[in-house]
Structures are given as structure tokens and as C-alpha cells.
Amino acid sequence: MKTLSLSIALLFSVFFVACSTPTVSSDDSDEIERISSDSEKTTSSSSVATKSIYEAVEESGLYTTKDSVAVYLCKFDKLPSNYVGKNEGKSLYESKTGKTFEKWNFNPWTTLGVMIGGDVFDNREGLLPSGNYHEADVDYSAKNRGTKRLIYQSDCVIYYTADHYETFSKLDVH
Numbered sequence: 001m002k003t004l005s006l007s008i009a010l011l012f013s014v015f016f017v018a019c020s021t022p023t024v025s026s027d028d029s030d031e032i033e034r035i036s037s038d039s040e041k042t043t044s045s046s047s048v049a050t051k052s053i054y055e056a057v058e059e060s061g062l063y064t065t066k067d068s069v070a071v072y073l074c075k076f077d078k079l080p081s082n083y084v085g086k087n088e089g090k091s092l093y094e095s096k097t098g099k100t101f102e103k104w105n106f107n108p109w110t111t112l113g114v115m116i117g118g119d120v121f122d123n124r125e126g127l128l129p130s131g132n133y134h135e136a137d138v139d140y141s142a143k144n145r146g147t148k149r150l151i152y153q154s155d156c157v158i159y160y161t162a163d164h165y166e167t168f169s170k171l172d173v174h
Helices: 002-019 026-051 066-076 086-097 108-112
Strands: 115-121 133-137 149-153 157-161
Touching: 066 149, 066 157, 086 108, 086 115, 108 115
Parallel strands: none
Antiparallel strands: 115 133, 133 149, 149 157
């Protein structure tokens, strides 16, 4: 009987301890507040990082994304040094692979270490205001050049197309 009473008492104590609401000590509370503050700092610093891309882009850097190349064009009025024209890209392909160039069915960045850009954009469809434009590939897909381009003039006039010249949006870079 004594064993049964002890067993029941033990069972009740385990039940009530296991089901009780956990308490937070002041040390735990400080840690939670610190973690929460760190999260807020991370969140706010990521928005700062987005705003400071203009300051982060350097003339000696190599850039491939829409935003970084657009900033580079505005700051330095030229493409980054990792860009070459189509003819130079074709020659590089042939010299590096030993194959005759047939078409752009490869990713020049991963194959050759270059992006394609700087060639004249004719604006044949007349979708952009009249002017002298050049084009630059951005944001290559894994397999090829993809469809994303910057169309640009001097003085930070830049348009972006994600659908290979079907539609354009003017970028405001500063």
C-alpha cells in the first residue's frame, strides 16, 4: 500500500511539473530581447544595404545584375570591364572552346567569364524615345544569355527589358 501511495504521488508530481507553464527568468528575458533587437537590426540593415548599392559599386568591380550594372553605367558612363561586345564574345568562345561559334546557346559568364554588352541597340520597333542606345545583358539564366537586357544612353538614361525587347521600364538610378 505504501508503494502504491508513493507511486501515485510520484505520478501526480510528474504530471503537474510536465504540464506547468514554463517560466522565463530575467536572464532569459534579456536574451530574448537581445535576439529580438538583433533581428530588427538585421532587417533595418538590409534596407540600408539596398539603398547603398550606389555607394557600393566601384569602378574596378565586376557586375552582372540589373541593379549593379545600371548603377555602374550611371556612375562611370561605361560598362564594367567584364563586358565585351558580341563579336569579341564570339571570338572568345572560339578561342577558348576550339569550336566554331554557331549561336548563343550557352552562358557567356560561366563559359567565358564575360557578359555581352556595349553593342548598338537600333530601337527598330520604336518602343523607346528616339535616341542612340546601346544594350547590355544582365541576370543570365543558368543555360544561356536569357532575355534580360539594359538599354542605355549616356547621362544615366536606362531602360530594362525582362522579355527580350517586348516591353521596357525606365530605371531611376541614384
